Amino acid sequence: MATLSIKGVRKSFGSVEVLKNIDIDLEDGGFLVLLGPSGCGKSTLLSIIAGLESSSGGDIVIGERNVNDVHPKDRNIAMVFQSYALYPTMSVRRNIGFGLEMRKVDPQTRESEVNKAAEMLQIEHLLDRKPGQLSGGQRQRVAMGRAIVRDPDLFLFDEPLSNLDAKLRVEMRTEIKRLHDRLGTTVVYVTHDQIEAMTLGTRVAVMKGGVIQQLAEPQTIYEKPANMFVAGFIGSPTMNFLAGRLERADGGLVLSHGDAALPLTELTQDAGAYVGKQVVAGIRPETLHPGSGGSTLTGTVDVVEPTGPDTMVILNVGGQMLTARVGSRDRPKLGEAMTLSVDTAAINLFDPDSGDRI
Template sequence: MATLAIKSIRKSFGTVEVLNNINVDLEDGGFLVLLGPSGCGKSTLLSIIAGLETSSGGDIVIGGRNVNAIHPKDRNIAMVFQSYALYPTMSVRRNIGFGLEMRKVGADERDTAVQQAADLLQIGHLLDRKPGQLSGGQRQRVAMGRAIVRDPDLFLFDEPLSNLDAKLRVEMRTEIKRLHEQLGTTTVYVTHDQVEALTLGTQVAVMKGGIIQQLAHPETIYDRPANMFVAGFIGSPTTNFLRGTLARSDGGLQLHHAAGVLLLDRTNQDVDAYVGREVVAGIRPETLMVGEGSAALSGRVDVIEPTGPDTMVVVNVGGQMITARLGPKDRPATGATMSLSVDTAAINLFDPVSGDRI
């Protein structure tokens, strides 16, 4: 195990800047998730950590050792790819142990390591099969087994669950979390799936356009997003953005929006500079409930989406569409007028120009 320090990493392809001044410190045994949309630079950053890509500037330090000039095979890392990258003509046993074989590890030691990894991943009964005889989830376990036997300082995962169906993704996500808790190996994990990020990471780096928008614990990312991009990218359904003018009255802080007034639970004096100005209120769908009052939004029900355990209700509030995640029995009629009470303590306010959280 080892710490990981990413220091002022930059990467350009010609005039196109892919990564811009990336800085991350990951503790020994930590789990860093690089999260963002396609093209944000997360896979490029992973490749630079692995040594598969050279940076245009900055340093990668693993376990206190600067590895910029060190060949990938000498960095003591193990990588799990999206495509599994298994040898089709080799048995599972040899696929898992092939890296050790190339490093001239003795047969007995190699067999012991392979068996231990197979037992940990519950694939001992598959050791004599070929990859073509395995399911997608089993192939991913083999790829993980190949990484585990190397006993690396650092695990790197490049969207390892993207090729799996929804049920297998949940199972493998749980498996990866269990393995991390058991092995305690420092891990960097690339994904565009926010559920994977929030459930797996001890730190999450939300990226956009080659820049880290926010680096924090998953709960902080969710509850206190740094800007509107993070707020909108995290959560399903996505955060509602309600525009209005901020005002103070005897009753406290208010948001005057197109369909009325919303009383805010906000005493932070930092907002004084925004009183009388337009702001954007970020309201998560799960913080809305059926009800009326001073902390409520009213409008016409536009769309209803039953999902089984939840009902997604889209309400037109003065021309702004607000989605609420309600219980399965809270199902209004389309076109009806509906009032939604708001957990105002969970509202985040944003500057409409910069997008930053106030």
């Protein structure tokens, strides 16, 4: 186990800068999720941490050691790849023990360590098979076995669940969380799946265009997104953005949008400086409830999407489309007017020009 410090890391491919001055500090035993869309630089950053790719500047410090010039094998890390990268010609047993074999660990110790890892992952019965004879989930377990057997300072996961079907993905996600709780090893985990980020991470770094947009605990990222990109990227359905002018009325703030006004009675942000200016209100779909108490929004029902436990209602509010997550029994008719009560304490205001949270 060890801490991880990423200090001012940059990476350029020719004239294209894919990582711009990345700074992250991760505590010992922490679980850092690098989250972002394709091409945001998250996998490149992971490769730089692993030593598989060199950086164009900055430092990687694992524990107390600067590992910039250290070969991947000497960084005491283990990595699980998206493709699993199991050696196809070797048995599962040899795959798991390969790192120990290369480090000249004696066969008895190797055997016992492999058995221990296999037992932990419940793959003892697969040890003599070849990777080609395993299912996706089993391969995933073997890849994890190969990582944990070495007892590394740092686990690196590169989108490990992307190749699994939806059900197995949920199972393996739980498995990874359980493993982390049990081993307590520091983890860096790359994904584009926000659910994985929210459920697994102790810290989440949302990336875009080689820049960290926000680095915080998952709940903070969800509740107080640093900008509109983060707000829109996290959450499903995504956060609603309601544009309007911030005004002062009856001693409080209101958001004037079209002909209507939304009183922001319980707003937690200090938005006094924006009075009289255009802002964007970020409203999570689950903070909109059918009813007319408190601050309300009224719109025309455009689409109704029942999902089982909930119903997604897409409303046209003065020309702006908003999604509300309502109960499964609340199914309004298309075209009818619907009034929603808004939990204004959960509203985030953004500057429409910079996209940043006010």
